[in-house]
Amino acid sequence: MSEAGSGATLLEVRDLSVRFRTRDGVVQAVSNLSYTLRRGETLGIVGESGSGKSVSNLATMGLLNRSYTDITGEILFEGTDVLKLRQEQMRRIRGKDIAMIFQDPFASLHPMYRVGKQLAEAVLAHEDVSRDAAWNRAVELLEAVGIPNARARARDYPHQFSGGMRQRVMIAMALVHNPDVLIADEPTTALDVTVQAQILELIDRVKREFDCGVILITHDLGVVAETASHVLVMYAGRPMEYGPAQEIFTGAQHPYTWGLLESMPTVEKRLEILVPIEGSPPSLLHPPSGCPFHPRCKYRFEPCDGERPPLFRLPDGHLDACYLPPERKRELWTKRIGAELGVT
Amino acid sequence: MLIYIARRLVWTLVVIFVVVLITFVVFFKLPAGDPALRFAGRSPTTAELALIRHRLHLDKPFYTEFGYFVKNFFTGDSNGWPGLGYSYEGDIPVLQEIEQRAPRTLFLIAGAGIIWLIFGVAIGVTSAVKRRSIVDRVAMGFALFGISAPVFWLGLMSLFIFWKELHWTGGSGYVPLTQNPAAFFSHLILPWIVLALLFMAVYARLTRGNLLETLGEDYIRTARAKGLSERAVIFRHGLRASLTPIATIFPLDLAQLVGGAVITETVFNLQGLGWLAVNSVFTQDLPTVLGVVLLGAVCVALANLVADILYAFLDPRVRYA
Ligand SMILES: Nc1ncnc2c1ncn2[C@@H]1O[C@H](COP(=O)(O)OP(=O)(O)OP(=O)(O)O)[C@@H](O)[C@H]1O
Numbered sequence: 077m078s079e080a081g082s083g084a085t086l087l088e089v090r091d092l093s094v095r096f097r098t099r100d101g102v103v104q105a106v107s108n109l110s111y112t113l114r115r116g117e118t119l120g121i122v123g124e125s126g127s128g129k130s131v132s133n134l135a136t137m138g139l140l141n142r143s144y145t146d147i148t149g150e151i152l153f154e155g156t157d158v159l160k161l162r163q164e165q166m167r168r169i170r171g172k173d174i175a176m177i178f179q180d181p182f183a184s185l186h187p188m189y190r191v192g193k194q195l196a197e198a199v200l201a202h203e204d205v206s207r208d209a210a211w212n213r214a215v216e217l218l219e220a221v222g223i224p225n226a227r228a229r230a231r232d233y234p235h236q237f238s239g240g241m242r243q244r245v246m247i248a249m250a251l252v253h254n255p256d257v258l259i260a261d262e263p264t265t266a267l268d269v270t271v272q273a274q275i276l277e278l279i280d281r282v283k284r285e286f287d288c289g290v291i292l293i294t295h296d297l298g299v300v301a302e303t304a305s306h307v308l309v310m311y312a313g314r315p316m317e318y319g320p321a322q323e324i325f326t327g328a329q330h331p332y333t334w335g336l337l338e339s340m341p342t343v344e345k346r347l348e349i350l351v352p353i354e355g356s357p358p359s360l361l362h363p364p365s366g367c368p369f370h371p372r373c374k375y376r377f378e379p380c381d382g383e384r385p386p387l388f389r390l391p392d393g394h395l396d397a398c399y400l401p402p403e404r405k406r407e408l409w410t411k412r413i414g415a416e417l418g419v420t
Numbered sequence: 421m422l423i424y425i426a427r428r429l430v431w432t433l434v435v436i437f438v439v440v441l442i443t444f445v446v447f448f449k450l451p452a453g454d455p456a457l458r459f460a461g462r463s464p465t466t467a468e469l470a471l472i473r474h475r476l477h478l479d480k481p482f483y484t485e486f487g488y489f490v491k492n493f494f495t496g497d498s499n500g501w502p503g504l505g506y507s508y509e510g511d512i513p514v515l516q517e518i519e520q521r522a523p524r525t526l527f528l529i530a531g532a533g534i535i536w537l538i539f540g541v542a543i544g545v546t547s548a549v550k551r552r553s554i555v556d557r558v559a560m561g562f563a564l565f566g567i568s569a570p571v572f573w574l575g576l577m578s579l580f581i582f583w584k585e586l587h588w589t590g591g592s593g594y595v596p597l598t599q600n601p602a603a604f605f606s607h608l609i610l611p612w613i614v615l616a617l618l619f620m621a622v623y624a625r626l627t628r629g630n631l632l633e634t635l636g637e638d639y640i641r642t643a644r645a646k647g648l649s650e651r652a653v654i655f656r657h658g659l660r661a662s663l664t665p666i667a668t669i670f671p672l673d674l675a676q677l678v679g680g681a682v683i684t685e686t687v688f689n690l691q692g693l694g695w696l697a698v699n700s701v702f703t704q705d706l707p708t709v710l711g712v713v714l715l716g717a718v719c720v721a722l723a724n725l726v727a728d729i730l731y732a733f734l735d736p737r738v739r740y741a
Pocket residue numbers: 096098103105123124125126127128129130131132295360
C-alpha cells in the first residue's frame with residue numbers, strides 16, 4: 077500500500093457483521109467487513125443496491141436501532157470502539173467527530189424549519205453558544221459551501237432550494253463541527269449530472285480544507301474514480317475487493333468489480349459496450365452458499381458454491397475474495413476487461 | 421398568504437350561502453302541509469292565516485321568500501342577528517332560544533376539547549415513543565375501548581359511579597358559571613370526560629400513527645445524525661411534523677359538536693343546542709330545527725376556514741406555494 081500522503085488512522089472497522097431480526101427472519105446485512113480510513117483520504121465504498129453500504133456506515137454513526145439489530149466486530153474511532161459506547165457518549169460523537177450526508181437531499185431536511193435554523197441547531201447540539209452566534213455560524217457555513225446570498229437564504233425553507241442546493245446545505249450541516257470523518261452516502265444519486273460533479277468537487281475540496289477523512293458511498297465506480305484513494309467493493313454485505321484506487325482501476329481482481337467497471341459509463345466508452353451485470357443480488361434472508369456472487373458470475377467454477385472464499389492478499393497489498401487463480405485473473409484482465417476499458 | 425386567506429374567505433361565504441339555500445328548501449319547501457297552518461296553532465281564522473302568510477312572505481313567489489330569508493339571516497331581523505324568525509311553539513324568537521342554549525353547548529365542547537386534545541396527544545406520543553411496550557399496549561387498548569364504548573352507556577355509568585355512589589361530582593343538569601362556579605365545574609366534569617373520551621381515543625391513535633410515520637422519515641435520521649438528544653429528535657422534529665394534521669382536524673371536530681353532542685347533552689340533561697334541535701324535531705318546530713342546523717353548518721364552514729389558515733400557518737410548503 078502506498079503510504080504517501082496518508083495521515084493518521086481515523087477509523088478502523090474490524091470484522092463488522094450486522095444482522096437485523098425481522099418478522100421474516102434474520103437479515104444478514106453486513107458480514108465480516110473490515111476497512112481503514114486515514115485522515116486526508118477518501119475511501120470509496122461501491123456496490124449495487126442492497127449490498128450493505130449504508131448499513132455498515134449507519135453502524136459507525138450509531139444510527140441502527142439496537143433493539144432489533146445485532147452488531148458484532150469493532151469500529152474503532154481514534155482507538156475507541158464506538159459500538160461499546162453508551163447512547164449519550166455516542167451522541168456526543170455524532171455530528172461532531174463523525175458526520176454523515178444522506179442520499180436524498182429532498183427528504184433529509186425538515187420541511188418545516190428554516191434552513192438556517194436547522195444548521196444553527198446542529199451548532200447548538202455540541203456547543204454552548206448563543207442563538208445569534210449559532211445563526212451566524214450557519215450563514216458562514218452556507219457561504220462556505222457556495223450558497224449565494226447566504227444570509228437571506230438561511231431564512232428560507234428547504235422546499236425553496238433546488239436539490240443540489242439542499243445537498244450543499246447537508247454538507248454545510250456536516251461541517252459544522254469540523255468533523256474528522258465525513259461519510260457521504262450516495263450524495264449525488266438524486267441529483268442531475270451537472271450538479272453531481274459540483275457536489276463531488278465540493279466534497280473533495282472540503283476534505284482538503286477541513287483535513288478530514290471521507291467515506292464516499294456510491295453505486296458507480298465512475299464517481300470514485302476521480303477522488304478516491306482507496307476503494308472497497310461490496311456485494312451482499314461482504315467485501316469483494318479492497319485496495320488502493322489506483323490498483324483497482326488498473327488491475328481489478330474480482331469478477332464483480334469487472335462487472336461494475338464494464339457497466340460504468342465513461343467518456344471514452346461508447347454506449348453500446350455498456351454491459352450491465354446480469355441477474356440481481358441475492359436475498360440476504362437466504363444467502364447462497366459459497367461466494368455470494370457465484371450465481372451471477374461468468375467465470376464460476378467448482379469451488380465457488382462450496383466454501384466461502386476468504387480475502388486473498390495480493391503482493392501489492394490489495395485484497396480480493398475470488399477463487400480464480402491469479403494467473404487466470406491477470407489473463408482475463410489484460411485480454412478482456414482492461415483492454416475494453418483501455419487501461420492496460 | 422393574504423390572498424390565500426381572502427380566497428378561502430370568499431369560498432366559505434359561498435359555502436354558507438349554498439347551505440342556507442339547501443336548508444331553506446329542505447325545511448320550508450319539501451315538507452307537506454302549510455307552514456302558516458302550523459305556525460298559527462289551533463283552529464285559526466282565514467284572516468289570521470292570511471296575516472301569517474303575509475308576515476312569513478308565503479304569499480310571494482319562492483325566490484322572494486328565499487330572498488327575505490337570506491336577507492334576515494345575513495343582516496338580522498327585529499330580534500337581532502342572525503335573523504332566524506319565530507318558533508312554532510309560542511311566539512319565541514328562535515334566536516332567543518339558541519342564545520339561551522348556546523353557552524351550555526359551548527362550555528361543554530370547550531372543556532371536552534381541551535381535555536381530549538391534551539390527553540389524546542400525550543397518550544399518542546407516549547405510545548409511539550414506547551412502541552410495542554406494555555405502556556403502548558395498555559394505551560391502545562384504552563383507545564379501542566374509548567372508540568367502541570357507547571356514549572350513553574359511559575354517561576350513565578359515570579353518573580352512577582361518581583355521582584350516585586361516590587358523591588365525587590355533581591349530577592345531571594347545568595349550573596351557569598356566574599351563578600355558582602364550583603357547581604358549574606362539578607356538573608360539567610363528567611360530561612367533559614365522557615364526550616372527550618371518544619375523541620381522545622381517536623386523537624391518541626392518530627398522534628401515534630403520525631408520529632411513528634414521521635419518525636421513519638429521512639429528516640429524523642438527519643436530526644439524530646446531528647447529535648441532537650433523543651428528546652429533541654422526538655419533540656422538536658417528530659412531533660412538529662406530525663401535529664399539523666391534528667391541529668387541522670381539531671377545529672372541525674369542535675364545530676361538528678355545536679349541534680352534534682346530542683347524546684351527551686341528553687344523558688347529562690344539559691339541554692344544549694343538540695338537545696334543542698332533537699326536541700324541536702319531535703314537536704315539529706321547524707324554524708328552531710332550521711336555526712340550529714344553520715348554526716351548526718356555519719360553524720363547520722368557519723372551522724374549515726380556520727383549519728385551512730392554520731394549515732398554511734403550520735406548514736411553510738403551503739404558505740409559500
Ligand atoms: N432496518 C432494517 N431492517 C431489515 N433489513 C434492513 C434494514 N435496513 C437495511 N436492511 C437490509 O439490509 C440490506 C443492506 O441495506 P443497505 O441499505 O445497507 O444497502 P445499500 O448498499 O446502502 O443499498 P443502496 O445502494 O440501495 O442504498 C438490504 O437488503 C436491506 O433490505
